[in-house]
Amino acid sequence: MMRLIQICFGWHGMGSALAWIVAAIFCLASLRRPRRERAFAVALGLALLGYGLACWNSAWVGEVRLDRTDEIRTAQEAQQRLLIREEQARRDAGESTVRFAEDAPGESVSVAAYRVAGKQKRAVGKVDAASARLAGDALRDGATADGEAAVTLKLPEYLLATRLSRINRLLAGLVLFGVFGVAAGDYLRRFNQPRESYWPLPIAGPWMKTVSPGPLLVNLKSASAGELAAFLEQVARKGQTFAYFGDRVKASDLSANRLRLGRWGIWPLRLLTWGQPAVPRDWDFLVDAVWFGRYGVFISAADGAPGLSAFTERLAGRSALRATAAALPHLVCDLGSGVDQDLLKRLRRRCQETGVRLVLVEPDLP
Numbered sequence: 001m002m003r004l005i006q007i008c009f010g011w012h013g014m015g016s017a018l019a020w021i022v023a024a025i026f027c028l029a030s031l032r033r034p035r036r037e038r039a040f041a042v043a044l045g046l047a048l049l050g051y052g053l054a055c056w057n058s059a060w061v062g063e064v065r066l067d068r069t070d071e072i073r074t075a076q077e078a079q080q081r082l083l084i085r086e087e088q089a090r091r092d093a094g095e096s097t098v099r100f101a102e103d104a105p106g107e108s109v110s111v112a113a114y115r116v117a118g119k120q121k122r123a124v125g126k127v128d129a130a131s132a133r134l135a136g137d138a139l140r141d142g143a144t145a146d147g148e149a150a151v152t153l154k155l156p157e158y159l160l161a162t163r164l165s166r167i168n169r170l171l172a173g174l175v176l177f178g179v180f181g182v183a184a185g186d187y188l189r190r191f192n193q194p195r196e197s198y199w200p201l202p203i204a205g206p207w208m209k210t211v212s213p214g215p216l217l218v219n220l221k222s223a224s225a226g227e228l229a230a231f232l233e234q235v236a237r238k239g240q241t242f243a244y245f246g247d248r249v250k251a252s253d254l255s256a257n258r259l260r261l262g263r264w265g266i267w268p269l270r271l272l273t274w275g276q277p278a279v280p281r282d283w284d285f286l287v288d289a290v291w292f293g294r295y296g297v298f299i300s301a302a303d304g305a306p307g308l309s310a311f312t313e314r315l316a317g318r319s320a321l322r323a324t325a326a327a328l329p330h331l332v333c334d335l336g337s338g339v340d341q342d343l344l345k346r347l348r349r350r351c352q353e354t355g356v357r358l359v360l361v362e363p364d365l366p
Contacts, residue, residue, distance in 0.1 A: 246334030
């Protein structure tokens with residue numbers, strides 16, 4: 001049985017089955033881990049390897065030839081019996097009557113049947129011809145295109161090998177599809193979670209808010225400047241925008257590229273700093289820049305209170321129209337504990353009504 005399985009599968013078939021089985025187990029076991037992105041990557045790689053080996057095994061099984069030696073032997077024996085019966089029938093027929101031109105009507109001469117038939121070929125020649133034809137078919141069935149001997153199997157083994165190859169490729173494809181579906185579902189579900197998302201891609205939009213509903217109030221308690229910069233970079237890479245109120249992070253500290261491959265990034269998010277000569281001192285412009293996903297805005301602590309008040313008023317106007325932001329813009333308040341709490345309460349309510357995430361960096365805030 002093991003030899004049959006080895007012949008039917010080969011090392012690539014057995015490696016395929018091992019790869020997709022381990023991928024399925026690894027994927028299911030990774031669901032309990034809090035940080036499972038690497039586990040999903042390993043499971044997806046194993047599933048791809050298993051499916052590739054399954055396709056290779058399927059092509060290899062397709063080159064296996066059917067062993068027709070028994071069929072050829074049966075055909076030769078049947079042909080031999082048929083020729084023997086024909087020869088016996090001619091012998092039993094005896095003599096045949098032949099008329100010559102000079103013979104008078106009614107006169108005839110008896111001649112042996114084998115003399116009338118003329119020169120006869122040996123019956124064994126027919127057998128040899130049939131054997132050669134069947135042997136040629138067998139040779140074509142048992143050799144590859146380059147002349148090398150191919151693997152041959154009896155009919156039951158051949159059917160089993162074909163069936164096992166198809167089942168293996170089907171299961172490998174299902175595992176690959178399942179692992180990819182589980183990984184994609186977990187990725188989308190955690191996309192808008194500020195502390196659980198990974199591998200950010202610029203795919204934020206209205207549909208993502210439905211697939212991955214995230215909290216609209218986030219407290220990055222006692223976050224360092226480096227952590228805030230990394231958080232804002234992640235926001236930009238998700239295809240979202242932000243308005244940062246504070247002095248610890250500058251626009252020059254960020255590499256706000258929508259797409260990044262190692263050290264290289266493309267599709268940058270343009271950053272504006274309030275107070276620079278090229279930036280209009282218009283709060284409506286800055287609110288629209290963040291709301292419509294055009295720019296990332298930096299507002300210093302000195303202009304933090306007016307800026308938060310302006311954002312609160314503009315969001316109240318949009319809330320009255322029941323308008324919601326499409327791609328979850330972020331308002332990051334890094335002003336310490338010196339912010340008016342009543343203003344923060346009103347801003348929080350407006351953010352929840354309009355779908356804007358309010359991120360507070362205050363150690364004293366619950």
